[in-house]
Amino acid sequence: MKKSALVLACSLAVAAVNAQPVFTFGKNSVSKTEFIRAFDKNPVNTPDRQKALKEYLDLYINFRLKVQAAYDAGLDKDQTQLYELQNFRRQIAENILNEKANLKELVKEAFIRSQKDIHLAHVFVEVPAKGDTAAAYKKIQEAYKALQQGKSFEAVAAEYSSDPGTIQSKGDLGFITVFTLPYEFENIAYNIKPNTYSAPVRTSLGYHIFKNKAERTPLGTRRVAQILIAFPPNGSEAEKTAAKRKADSVYNLIAKGQKFEDLVAQVSNDMSSNYSAGQLPEFGIGTYNPVFEQQAFALTNPNDITQPFATTYGYHILKLLEAKPIASDTKDDIFMAQLQEKVSKDGRLLQARKQMLDKQLSILKYKPAAYNQADLFAFTDSNVQKTTSKAVRTINEKSVLFSFGPKAILAGDWLKFVRAVNSTPNEFSGKDYPTLMKDYVRVTADEFYRDNLEKYSVEFDRQVKEFKDANLLFGIMDKQVWSKANEDTSGLKTYFSQNKAKYKWAPSADAIIVTCTSATIAEEVAQKLQGNLANWRTITDAYGTQVTADSGRYELSQLPIPDRTNFTAGLITAPLSNQSDGSTSFNLLVKIYRDADQRSFEDARGMVISDYQQVLEERWLAELKKKYPVKVNQAVVKTLK
Incomplete structure (x- = not known):
């Protein structure tokens, strides 16, 4: 009992210290917990965390002062601020709600199911809207009894099913994988052991008995291009024969070397893919006609081509563009992101959200x-x-x-x-x-x-407040510092006059900087510019977007050149390649200024604005500290770690 009391007392003491303010400003205060949380969102790579925390204190004090000034200025009621906050709030709400609906667990489940394909069959007795449920229930029970008595699944599916398609296929749905079927069907399929069948189950469509006929390693996805020689849905034998002859003729042309893509444009009847050289969207099993998929997944090497084969749409010739295996490791970030996107758009998340809301009603x-x-x-x-x-x-x-x-x-x-x-x-x-x-x-x-x-999510509340404060900081900084400095031409010129020594040219040059999309074009342009300086704009403009050029005065240290010696007027510098985008740059030096030189106000304007902004910010902070007196609690600061 004494030990429990001691533990409780220690816990209360720690909580009390964490709740104590690290500093106050005016009537406001910042607790130790809030301060450390803010620091941890902006980690500093240093072994001395305590020192970094103390150095961060001044920055955070200034941040809180500026944000408070924004509130006092009424920026939190600005329509743009409110609109941006509402957009952010909606976005974060979706993430929080998905998290509460166990999105991660649904993605994990989808990954596990993606690791196998199931050959699925079913007996299906439809229950029409406002139809006779009792009659359908009796029929499915009869089918179930027939299976238990040893009748083959195919025979039972053909005899008892009410759907013509199911009767014709004897219940065979082919291979399915995750996302192939509605989630309620998928849940049933992935809970049946191989070569066994389920008890009768009720779905939104009617009554079913599902059978897992077999399982296999997943085949992944395919990207193919197709040529389709179509015949009418109820085409005559003569029409089908004519389509087959044409398809065979096209296949022979491909075998003799004619380009698949050219033939797509000339003969294919698939209007949806003709404009993309016959390319179909990437697909997995359960997407298309089983015969179509069987042919597509039989192709193994890119550019392999099927012989003509028939579906209810006509005769197809497929060319394999890419065969992608299913990722077998959850560390595959791209695959997991794709799964999450599919789960987010799938009925399973909607169902999970409904269940989550039902549980939340009491809350x-x-x-x-x-x-x-x-x-x-x-x-x-x-x-x-x-x-x-x-x-x-x-x-x-x-x-x-x-x-x-x-x-x-x-x-x-x-x-x-x-x-x-x-x-x-x-x-x-x-x-x-x-x-x-x-x-x-x-x-x-x-x-x-x-x-x-x-009210229901501490994390959501924090994220919204952090975004709001950050947005208010941007707004008040623009109002009190950035725009103010840009617009105060008189103040800028006065500051420049008082600090001219800070704004001098180092050794510099009047130069034309030319950037080309390739080294070959750069060499060609450089040759045309040699001795033809007056026409530099005409020469470079002739290349359109392949060449950009600009002129101005630049410090020699700023020029993109590999060698910084022997600068002379008229020099075209050696080309410099940019590894990130393959572009090449060079410079044409017009005039050299070898000595330091005073900049004019216009030349120095950008630097003056930057420095003047700093001056305005310091003045403003001094005013804020008078308006909101800051008191640091050194006793609490010593406990920061």
Whole structure:
């Protein structure tokens, strides 16, 4: 007991120290915790952390003073500031909500599933909208019993399925992988062991029995180009034969050396890919017709070409552009980023978000109100097509349906939602009112959660405040220092006059700096400029964007040249290559100034502005420290580490 009390006392003591202010400014204070957090966001590469913390103190004091000045100036109410903050807030809210919906776990799950392909089959009994569920349930149970009695899966699929496509294929869906099927189907498929089948399951489409016929190492993705010789969907044998002859003829031309790309433009009937030399988007299994995929994935080396083969669309000839294996390591950042993007756009994240919101309802203090549901739905039917509404028995627009803490959701709000659903087809369309009400609770919960996320996420609150302060700092610095210095021509000239000695030319030259997109062009331009200085602009302009040139006075140390000796007027310096973009630069020296020389105000203006900004900032900080007196708590500073 004494040990527990001691631990508690120590914990309280540490918390008290962390809560103590490192410094105060005016009526405001900054705690040790806040200060260290700010420091850790701007790490300094030094072994002496304590020394770095103390050096950072002055910088952070100045930062807080400037931000406070921005608040006092009302910049936080500026429309541009509010707009940028709202945009940032929306972006961060998405990240926080995805995190709470376990986006990382969904990406991990997708990675694990990507490591195998499953040959899937199913028995499918459709349940039409408002159809007979009992009859469909009875039929799927009969199919399940037949399987248990030893009847082959293919025979059962053909006999009991209600979908013509499933009957024709005897239930065979081919190989699938992650993202091939809707998430509810994928979850079932990846939880069936090889060569076994599931019990009957209900999905949004009807009843299914799924079978895992086999598994294999994933085939990855392919990029191919195609030539399509099409025939009508219900084409006659004569039309199909004619298409085959043409496809064989095209294949023979390719075999004799004619370019695949040229033939695409001449004969292919696939209008969607003709303008890209027949190239199709990168795809994995389960994307196209099984016959098409079988041919595409049989190609192994780039530029391999299939013989003509038929699908329901016509005869295809494929050329392999790239075969990409599936990454087998989560350390493959590019692959993991691609998975995350797919998960973010997939129904699985939406489903996870819905589940997360359902769990959050108690945190949001969701409370359903007492009202007559039949009256509400009668009120909805009576008013949904009208811009104004009339009360129906116990319900009017101000009737409370439910609330989140102090925020009440009214029947009028619900009416607007239903009108919006009916006016534009969307994910809520076609649902009955009780189901739609459940969706509406989630929609409003999501809106309320986002609007008040600071209350539910400490990290979100911090990020928003940090962005807001940083934006306010930029705004107040522009107002008090940067723009002020640029616009104060009189002050700049006075400062220049008082500090002329700071603004002198080192040894310099009037020069033309020429940059070319290649070394070959640079050599050609240099030859044309030799002895033809007066026409330098005409010569360089003739090369368009391949050559840029500018003239001015430059200090010799600033010129892009490999050798800084023997500077003479008329010299064209040796070319200097830029490894990053392959460009080449050289200089044409017009006049040399070998001695130091006083700069004019216009020549020095950029440097004067920079220095004058520093002067204005120092003056401003001195004023701020008078307005918000700063007191540093040295006792707390000594504990910084």
